[in-house]
Amino acid sequence: MLHLLRAAALALLAACLAPVAAAQAAYPQKRVTLVTHSSPGGGSDVFVRELARHLGPVLGVNFAVENVTGGSGAKAMAMVARGKPDGSVFYVTTPTYIQTTLLSKPDVGYTALEPVAIVFEDPEVVFTRAQAPFQSLAEVIEHARRNPGKARWGAANPTSLERIALERMARKMNVKVPVVPHEGGGDLMINVLNGTLDIGVGEVEELKGQLQAGKLRILGVLSDKRMPLLPQVPTAREQGVDVVVRKFRGLAAPKGVAPQAVQALEAGLRKVLATPDYRKSYTESNLVPLLLGHEEALRFTNEAAAEIGQTFRELGITK
Structure with a gap:
């Protein structure tokens, strides 16, 4: 018991001194x-x-x-x-x-x-342009399956976590789709907006302007649970796509x-x-x-x- 009290006292002392140390640094x-x-x-x-x-x-x-x-x-x-x-x-x-x-x-x-x-x-989301016919990840995957060689997915750069996520998604759902790399999320978003790509993967922050303008639609969240500010958007897992990105x-x-x-x-x-x-x-x-x-x-x-x-x-x- 004594060692527990000593530990508690030291923890309290550290907590009291921490603001002072931070202020002096x-x-x-x-x-x-x-x-x-x-x-x-x-x-x-x-x-x-x-x-x-x-x-x-x-x-x-x-x-x-x-x-x-x-x-x-x-x-x-x-x-x-x-x-x-x-x-x-x-x-x-x-x-x-x-x-x-x-x-x-x-x-x-x-x-x-x-x-x-x-x-x-930073949770990742799968997005498409607002005018695209896709309302879910299932529809994106079905389109790729029925139109071999025509579907195009996009990711930020050749070695990005986003690209690996899409490669995993294609493999798990047994579809063959080229994943087009870009130098950054801004370039990727342009190609989704102009219809060159069916979908892209990115963060809500970089999409926020276009989402607020009604030009993009989020199809799924690549996390293990829904995002608090987007509770209406299901996770990929909820849509039958077992891919989680951290x-x-x-x-x-x-x-x-x-x-x-x-x-x-x-x-x-x-x-x-x-x-x-x-x-x-x-x-x-x-x-x-x-x-x-x-x-x-x-x-x-x-x-x-x-x-x-x-x-x-x-x-x-x-x-």
């Missing part, structure tokens, strides 16, 4: 570059610009977002890996940077970076990143996630807070890499 840089592989308007681009808008005043930092497209994230990873580990540059992480490494084996992969935080889980959004730094920067960043993220304005913003974007600090982020990333590697082997993509 000044961020070591005044200007920070956030590098994303996403094209402007893509999911990662939208996420990081909104995060920077709210996090900047909390940390007293001027954030600059830089879009480094090409190589499915390889160019962006290489740029950040060459940066100074002083907290002045971060890479905006998604499962894509793991997939690019496992598939393309670039000179600089995800292991050359140091995960410092996982901020959100997409995360976080930050990684050059190896050996300064502990002061890591600690101050984590404190700032915890604070900004609790602010009413940012909570309203990410809730409306259907982002699910999943704040993991430095050590947890590293462990999470390694587990995600093992899971993605297993999926690739099951699909016959890698040996």
Whole structure:
């Protein structure tokens, strides 16, 4: 019993001191570059610009977002890996940077970076243009089955989690459909809107403008449960398609990143996630807070890499 009381007392003391420590931890840089592989308007681009808008005043930092497209994230990873580990540059992480490494084996992969935080889980949805004849995933699959060679599905880039999800969906439903890759979610959405593609996979945040304008329709959610803000949209599983995707959004730094920067960043993220304005913003974007600090982020990333590697082997993509 004594050790339980001592543990409780220490926990209470830590909770009382945490706000003071966070307040004293000044961020070591005044200007920070956030590098994303996403094209402007893509999911990662939208996420990081909104995060920077709210996090900047909390940390007293001027954030600059830089879009480094090409190589499915390889160019962006290489740029950040060459940066100074002083907290002045971060890479905006998604499962894509793991997939690019496992598939393309670039000179600089995800292991050359140091995960410092996982901020959100970002549910993926399957969408089509509003004028399309499809009202469900079953109708999309039936169209592909009855029209071999004519159906076209789209994903953000060649090694993206979205593309793998569509490849899995095609395999599970026993249909042959080309999955067309793009450099980012913005390019993908254009090709769904103009009818070049039957469906695409993306996040609600990057689709929000076109959804509000009535130009896109969401057909299914690739999560294990429905989204709170879209309770009328069934999951893929509910529609007989056993595909679940877990997409995360976080930050990684050059190896050996300064502990002061890591600690101050984590404190700032915890604070900004609790602010009413940012909570309203990410809730409306259907982002699910999943704040993991430095050590947890590293462990999470390694587990995600093992899971993605297993999926690739099951699909016959890698040996």
